[in-house]
Amino acid sequence: MEAVRVLNDLLARPTHEGVLEGALSHASFLLGGNLRGYAVTHRAQGQDRAAQDRAPQDRAAPDRSAQDRVAAVFGYPKALVGTPLSGPWATLRTRVLSDGSGQLYAANPPELHGILDTCGMRDVALSLVVPVNDRGRNLGALVLDRNSPEDIGTAAQELVTRWATAIAPLLGLLESREEWKLTARQVSSAVVEAFESQDFDGLGHAQAVAEASVKLGRAVGLVDRELDELWFAATLHDLGKIHGEKGHPQVGANFLHGVPHLAQAQKAVRHHHERWDGQGEPDKLAGEDIPLYARILAVANAYVHLGDFERLRGEAGKGLDARLVGLMEKVSAESPAK
Missing domain, CATH: 3.30.450.40 (GAF domain)
Known part of the structure; x- marks a missing residue:
């Protein structure tokens, strides 16, 4: 015994x-x-x-x-x-x-x-x-x-x-x-960097969004396994643009189809253009019906795009989850994302 x-x-x-x-x-x-x-x-x-x-x-x-x-x-x-x-x-x-x-x-x-x-x-x-x-x-x-x-x-x-x-x-x-996970991260980053290199302005975007997403996910209370999946979602969120801008979240989500360990990441990629007010794409989900990882990714993505919290706060309760916007501001003040 x-x-x-x-x-x-x-x-x-x-x-x-x-x-x-x-x-x-x-x-x-x-x-x-x-x-x-x-x-x-x-x-x-x-x-x-x-x-x-x-x-x-x-x-x-x-x-x-x-x-x-x-x-x-x-x-x-x-x-x-x-x-x-x-x-x-x-x-x-x-x-x-x-x-x-x-x-x-x-x-x-x-x-x-x-x-x-x-x-x-x-x-x-x-x-x-x-x-x-x-x-x-x-x-x-x-x-x-x-x-x-x-x-x-x-x-x-x-x-x-x-x-x-x-x-x-x-x-x-x-x-x-751990070695396999590290290799998977390195391969994913290399693929995304190769895609981003087609547009100089996009270089480093996925990495910045991934870093901001993980900080926000940690503040929400996600554990290591969940943070891993969030990292993949954030790193791969724009990969669907390889087939063009229109509908890229669905295309990106399709890339993760059949990967059981990234099921939540797939949802995050698909729904990261939904809006808190229900006016987003592709399914017009609203509020907490939007998967948590997608809401985190949306806030991190907007933060990297907008670059300042005055503009980000303007989207709180409209396009973005207001609670997550507040947390993003808090964790960025403690350790600014680059």
Whole structure:
């Protein structure tokens, strides 16, 4: 029954952080409890999803932070998640560190020591580092910390090592899915850019609308999966113009026909020219009968086209959802879309 419970816990949050939190929790259980821990992921340059989601002007130059970062915690503050770290997990074998966090501090620059101090890592007396490998590929490591110098026996180390081996394929599967999603984004962006290049004034429009849409979607409370679909809708919203301006929303929606995972994106593309007052196209939907993604896309599209909120506010309650116009103004004041 314990195995079933653990499996349910892992699958309840099928993300890197969710799976690794569950993995740390069960590893602590296997070691008798009274431990804290964190999981570090090792990812190739370009696979960092957070960096991909940032606007180009906000992206830092590539450095080691794109390689190793904290992906989940157990017993440590959540603020540690996302922190770039170097540490004693490069070797592909389980190790007990009797000097506690000494090697961790030595491997990282002084500017990170304050974060580690805040998390209480100077109090660590002993650490167990367990690599996570999928078919010889280094995915990262589980690090379990104990404040007392009580040793962790060989049998317990083997238990946790086997546990890390068991979860590695699931992490590998999640990473493969992320790689596929990134590839799909890159291909979509390339296709749209090739289309936009026919009209110099249109270059970058889809990217700007996508960035504004995701900001607005996040403010509405959409989760990552929903934001992904909204991104595709915004990026592809004008692709139907390849057959001309007239009726392009329906043409663009037809391009997404038969893609089950983008069903809501298809609706958004089809209906992004509907109007809140019911005078839009193609189906003259009004108010909240217009799909949410389409209303978000319409506001973001108008914001990018008009360029100022005085003109955008003039469309609130007429062509656009007034609540979303207000949110767009709020999130743009906090972090202006470029």
